[in-house]
Amino acid sequence: MMNQFTIPLHKPFWGKEEEKAAILAMRSGIGIGGLSYSDLLTEALSDKLSVRYVLPTASGTAALELACACLLRRGHEVILPSFTFSSCANAIMLSGAKPIFCDIDINTYNIDPTETEKHITSKTRAIMVIHYAGLACDMEKMTAMAKKHNLLIIEDAAHALGSKFKGQFLGTIGDIGCFSFHGTKNAASGEGGVFVTNNKEVYKLAEIIREKGTDRSSFMRGERKKYSWVKVGRSLVLSDILSAIALEQVKKLEKITHLRKRNAKYLLKKLERLSSKIILPKEIEYCDTCWHIFAIRVPKLSRDKVIEGLRSYGIEASFHYLPLHTSVMGKKLGYKARDLPVTEEVATTLIRLPMYPQLKKSELDYMVASLEKIL
Numbered sequence: 001m002m003n004q005f006t007i008p009l010h011k012p013f014w015g016k017e018e019e020k021a022a023i024l025a026m027r028s029g030i031g032i033g034g035l036s037y038s039d040l041l042t043e044a045l046s047d048k049l050s051v052r053y054v055l056p057t058a059s060g061t062a063a064l065e066l067a068c069a070c071l072l073r074r075g076h077e078v079i080l081p082s083f084t085f086s087s088c089a090n091a092i093m094l095s096g097a098k099p100i101f102c103d104i105d106i107n108t109y110n111i112d113p114t115e116t117e118k119h120i121t122s123k124t125r126a127i128m129v130i131h132y133a134g135l136a137c138d139m140e141k142m143t144a145m146a147k148k149h150n151l152l153i154i155e156d157a158a159h160a161l162g163s164k165f166k167g168q169f170l171g172t173i174g175d176i177g178c179f180s181f182h183g184t185k186n187a188a189s190g191e192g193g194v195f196v197t198n199n200k201e202v203y204k205l206a207e208i209i210r211e212k213g214t215d216r217s218s219f220m221r222g223e224r225k226k227y228s229w230v231k232v233g234r235s236l237v238l239s240d241i242l243s244a245i246a247l248e249q250v251k252k253l254e255k256i257t258h259l260r261k262r263n264a265k266y267l268l269k270k271l272e273r274l275s276s277k278i279i280l281p282k283e284i285e286y287c288d289t290c291w292h293i294f295a296i297r298v299p300k301l302s303r304d305k306v307i308e309g310l311r312s313y314g315i316e317a318s319f320h321y322l323p324l325h326t327s328v329m330g331k332k333l334g335y336k337a338r339d340l341p342v343t344e345e346v347a348t349t350l351i352r353l354p355m356y357p358q359l360k361k362s363e364l365d366y367m368v369a370s371l372e373k374i375l
């Protein structure tokens with residue numbers, strides 16, 4: 001389906017390099033995971049993020065499922081924000097554990113550390129933090145809390161490839177980090193993801209679960225003569241063709257982040273004059289953000305009307321995250337409206353504006369002028 005918008009919400013930053021890489025990967029093998037492009041992607045990410053172990057996965061969802069399969073079991077509880085994607089709660093539930101939805105901070109839209117602590121029980125095994133839009137959670141507070149209560153941290157950094165918290169890459173601070181290469185993400189291979197950890201035991205376990213519960217990865221490295229089924233696993237490996245595309249994107253990551261930052265800063269400056277009517281995204285001193293999402297809020301106006309207005313000007317603005325606790329599944333888990341007031345306030349007033357590297361100054365000006373007319 002063609003996008004009917006002049007300014008779409010996302011646009012992958014793909015060029016000749018990605019096309020060439022996909023063709024070379026097709027010509028050099030049969031496209032399965034674990035071949036040379038997967039190895040090159042693993043190496044590139046390990047270097048870039050300064051993280052010891054990297055496993056490319058079929059999606060960001062697959063990385064989350066792998067993380068939860070490694071760390072969780074029935075009887076465990078995991079605290080996570082309700083303001084996130086279904087994949088987070090699915091991954092927890094597929095491992096047998098229970099998701100406990102927590103409210104977010106009104107400024108960052110990330111899990112609120114004070115609220116998180118209130119949900120900790122003797123069953124809590126982990127906290128799943130989501131760095132919304134690429135803006136870091138306060139990882140100092142979260143890691144201190146995890147240490148105090150002996151909990152693990154899974155970082156959902158699907159939005160946050162390239163973002164840093166006090167100089168350290170997001171996704172590498174907790175016990176496991178999960179990234180996405182979905183077509184909408186800053187670095188995109190269509191579908192794809194990556195699981196990272198500095199823990200050797202977790203890595204060894206994840207490598208087996210990712211490969212259908214077999215020791216095939218070790219066989220592929222020539223460490224054993226045969227491979228066999230060693231535990232219950234899943235099929236979560238990223239194809240070598242998509243690894244080749246993701247590799248080119250990782251090589252361009254600095255450029256992608258630079259252009260997104262430039263566009264976001266320009267929008268922030270231009271939208272300042274509308275600040276009596278809209279709430280602009282916050283910049284936090286401890287975070288160097290990759291600007292995956294540019295989200296404004298319009299608490300004094302009808303959000304849906306503003307989105308409709310922008311769309312009528314050819315701008316693909318969108319709402320973001322119907323909270324998980326108020327979803328059909330959230331209700332089945334016993335949650336109800338008004339359980340998490342900040343989440344509901346943010347989710348009903350937020351508008352995502354188009355954000356991608358190729359946006360021209362004239363398009364950004366057009367977005368600002370259209371918004372001004374609508375307001």
Ligand SMILES: Cc1ncc(COP(=O)(O)O)c(C=O)c1O
Nearest residue numbers: 059060061085087158180181182
């Ligand atoms: C916070 C978050 N986590 C995980 C995912 C899932 O990533 P993927 O689409 O690569 O499975 C998404 C999807 O956009 C997301 O927004």
